[in-house]
Amino acid sequence: MRPPKRRRRRAKSFVLLGLCAVAVLVMLAPLASILYTCFVNGAGAITPSFFLKNPPQACNPAAGAPCPQGGVADAILGTLLLVGLASAIALPVGILGGIYLSEFSERPLARPARFLADVMTGIPSIVIGVFVFGIFYFVAQEGWISTFSAVSGYTGAVALAVIMIPVVARTCEESLRLVPTSIREASLALGIPRHRTIVRIVLSSARGGVLTGALLAVARAGGETAPLLLTAGFTTGSIFGLSGWTPSLPVLIYQFSAGGEPNTTQLAWGAALMLVLMMLVISVGARLALRNRFGGRTT
């Protein structure tokens, strides 16, 4: 009576745990497939003109004129400008906010600020796009600004900054909290003023974690598409500053994904390859940096 039942339980255990192992393989497959297709379809697009030229205007291969290959120069520039301005706004505000949450946590504003920062990170990014567009639309309608319209690079950069600020603040707070209290007390006991203690001692000891968090937030902003679609717009022409519609790599991928000219599809794949590689490098780099700091504990 007993052995067959035992064998069945053993077999069940073997099968179910085997399925778990298969699940890991299935989870790894999409990443492999995405990397593979990006390389196969996009590697051909990465030529010097990819970085130097703009997308080809409508061309007519049937009439004998070959389509120029084109590139995504201004989308790269646009992404750099958008993410650069967004970081210039979000990093100081976020890091100072993180300092407040960690170092002034006894003050009354700390708890609501932490809670609302968490709420903010849970809001879908497209809603942030709707929100920031709403601000600039309102401001433009009231006539407070006349140099740029509601859909502009400035709007896009602010939208990215709004997404980044709570993330930077919370990761900065978490890193600062890892600094032992005794170090703060030692510094204060030596008569060093509080602001110098925070900047020179606390922030400086936690700089690895703070920088990594900031870098991850910047990378995330570089891959954001939905809010930029609503706020920064898109153009295949050249850009002059951020006051007009500003193309970016993610929005370019979306706009060119539907095809049309064969070259634009290839440009979309090239841009996707570039974006994915950048994200993976930053993500792996941040992971390694964090591991070195915190003694290799990865769950």
Place this chain on the structure above:
Amino acid sequence: MGEPPAGPGAGEAPLPKSAGESPPTPSPEPPGSSERRRARWADEAFGAFALAAAATLVALPVLLVLIVGQDAQAAIVRFGPAFLIGRIWDSNLPPVTFGASTFIAGTLETSAIALLIGVPLSLGGAVFLAELAPDWLRAPVASVVDLLAAVPSVVFGLWGLYVLVPYMRTSVDPFLAKYLGWSPLFAEHAGSQSGASILTASIILAIMILPTISSVSREALRATPDSQREAALSLGATRWEATRLGPLAYARTGIFGAAVLGLGRAMGETMAVTMTVGNSDNFASSLFDPGQTLSSKIAINFGNAVGLERSALVELGLILMALSLLVNVVARLLLRSMTRIGKAGV
């Protein structure tokens, strides 16, 4: 943006007493005391800057609710609660009609199916990585799984459009229709053979939430004390039974929280869904039908919408925000109780 001046008492931290209150000697050394005054002033200024940043953290969500609410007001006033159940979205009919129910259904449908596919998969993977894998395999594989989270949404969309959609069209959809076609969920309608459908978007979403669910439930599983596993094994349980009775039972709150967190991510996801869901405003009765979600409707139409239609789109955003806030709060509560249990148990 919204930086109120430092309120009264903002600079009065309990700590800098050591810097400020020296023994009341009648100032024998003027340079030292002026330096001290300057340090104190700098402390106040630094505190004010930090306060302004914290005030920004508070002001942003408040401003968000105000602006989004203001922009949605025209549609809320015009359609009232009927907006939530209305099925028609038409800005050309003489009485313009906007209803959100198709898109709400699309969002709920796609994210629910994404959970049905994604939770077993990522949970199985988490069990393997947390319980079975040897140490040298665990960390690298877990890192690679987590890398999936670094891929931008629009790249998932591009991949979905050129790899998944054709595959669904030629292989998966006909296969499912052949064996499950008797049920209305898998019925093939005219115009539903493109491969871009509710089901395709759900599969993309399932892939996108894998790293979230997997990493959170992995942590929950690993927080299980060894005694739980050993107790089951010592009673003669097989490896699977020990896993089910030990870690899986112990971490169920955390796993549930991980799934809800994944649900929140799936509902807010925009680009990948927009590119694979088929973008049809008609109600999708079959999973093979093209559909539309709250976020994809906003992404597709916002650029060209004016007046009442824009306001209605903003109201869609308000609904989306309410849904994801609700889900995120639930996830947070579940995960908080998990960390509490985890700490008490160890």
